[in-house]
Amino acid sequence: MIIDLRSDTVTKPTAQMKEAMWEAEVGDDVLGDDPTVNALQEKAARLFGMEDALFCPSGTMTNQLAIRVHTKPGSDVICDKYSHIYLYEGGGIMLNSFSSVKLIDGDRGRITASQVADSISPENDIHSTRTCLVSLENTMNKGGGAYYDINEIKNIRQVCWDHKIPLHLDGARIFNALVETGEDPSQYGQLFDSISICLSKGLGCPVGSILLGSKQTISEARRFRKVMGGGWRQAGFLAAAGIYALDNHVGRLAEDHLRARVIGEIFRQKAEVEEIFQVDTNIVIIRLQEKISEKDYVKKLADMGILAVSFGKNLVRFVTHLNFTDDQMDLMQKKLLS
Ligand SMILES: *Cc1c(COP(=O)(O)O)cnc(C)c1O
Numbered sequence: 001m002i003i004d005l006r007s008d009t010v011t012k013p014t015a016q017m018k019e020a021m022w023e024a025e026v027g028d029d030v031l032g033d034d035p036t037v038n039a040l041q042e043k044a045a046r047l048f049g050m051e052d053a054l055f056c057p058s059g060t061m062t063n064q065l066a067i068r069v070h071t072k073p074g075s076d077v078i079c080d081k082y083s084h085i086y087l088y089e090g091g092g093i094m095l096n097s098f099s100s101v102k103l104i105d106g107d108r109g110r111i112t113a114s115q116v117a118d119s120i121s122p123e124n125d126i127h128s129t130r131t132c133l134v135s136l137e138n139t140m141n142k143g144g145g146a147y148y149d150i151n152e153i154k155n156i157r158q159v160c161w162d163h164k165i166p167l168h169l170d171g172a173r174i175f176n177a178l179v180e181t182g183e184d185p186s187q188y189g190q191l192f193d194s195i196s197i198c199l200s201k202g203l204g205c206p207v208g209s210i211l212l213g214s215k216q217t218i219s220e221a222r223r224f225r226k227v228m229g230g231g232w233r234q235a236g237f238l239a240a241a242g243i244y245a246l247d248n249h250v251g252r253l254a255e256d257h258l259r260a261r262v263i264g265e266i267f268r269q270k271a272e273v274e275e276i277f278q279v280d281t282n283i284v285i286i287r288l289q290e291k292i293s294e295k296d297y298v299k300k301l302a303d304m305g306i307l308a309v310s311f312g313k314n315l316v317r318f319v320t321h322l323n324f325t326d327d328q329m330d331l332m333q334k335k336l337l338s
Pocket of ligand 1: 057058059060061063084085137139140141170172173198200201209
């Protein structure tokens with residue numbers, strides 16, 4: 001049995017999810033008449049209390065569409081230096097939006113209102129880029145699944161209002177944060193101009209991400225999605241998985257968080273592990289002793305049937321998910337501690 005903890009994207013659809021997909025009513029989404037896509041978009045918009053939504057193939061696309069809509073060429077986007085939009089989207093801010101970044105050195109990827117205020121470009125200064133967007137990530141992948149205190153988001157929102165700058169949320173794993181804090185998604189809808197959520201991470205869908213925003217933001221994003229070749233046709237088969245996941249796979253994320261904490265405890269007993277990042281949600285990052293290469297360690301784990309990814313110098317990441325069971329957890333414990 002291979003224990004695959006490389007990412008929460010490695011899940012396979014459950015039998016019930018497949019059934020929901022198989023039975024979906026579909027139409028041509030480019031023409032706007034796929035009923036299942038429309039139902040998913042309406043459901044997600046309602047959940048977050050936002051006006052409209054756009055179903056897309058990937059979180060990279062929903063983030064990049066938001067950035068494209070909010071910025072003009074020559075802008076800058078304020079974000080943490082570990083942000084997915086900056087590190088892992090192939091330079092898309094530059095390639096798609098002709099814009100730059102102002103990188104903030106946050107706390108495990110979380111930035112503060114005063115850091116944002118200090119990073120905003122001076123108005124009417126022809127030397128600098130124009131700050132056109134602030135982007136937060138919650139939970140924070142590279143920060144080991146850390147999540148924000150909503151009060152700090154409110155403070156950041158205020159700074160953005162004061163400077164008339166829109167605020168975007170990369171919420172690929174927002175449900176992991178919501179399950180921990182017990183907050184309502186609609187609180188987030190009130191704080192952000194756009195939110196990207198992923199269905200293919202912890203929620204266990206084969207494909208999909210949704211961009212949420214105002215009617216105007218979404219209608220602009222729909223244009224750019226088409227330009228990027230992202231207009232899709234009978235996408236209702238995929239949207240049906242999303243509806244199923246929103247109805248059935250959100251609450252269970254708490255189990256993933258419990259199992260992640262157990263993994264943290266297992267590695268605490270390993271001499272070669274120097275540090276375990278605080279485990280807040282479903283991501284565990286361990287730091288190995290200086291002399292141990294993370295690539296060798298990942299290889300060693302793979303030889304034992306445990307898959308993880310190297311995550312920077314001496315760092316290894318594990319992500320728990322829908323297909324990681326208690327039986328696998330027990331087996332992993334045996335393999336690592338015997
Ligand atoms: C996975 C992820 C995305 C989107 O990734 P895709 O693979 O393009 O769906 C965006 N932001 C974060 C924080 C992610 O972890």
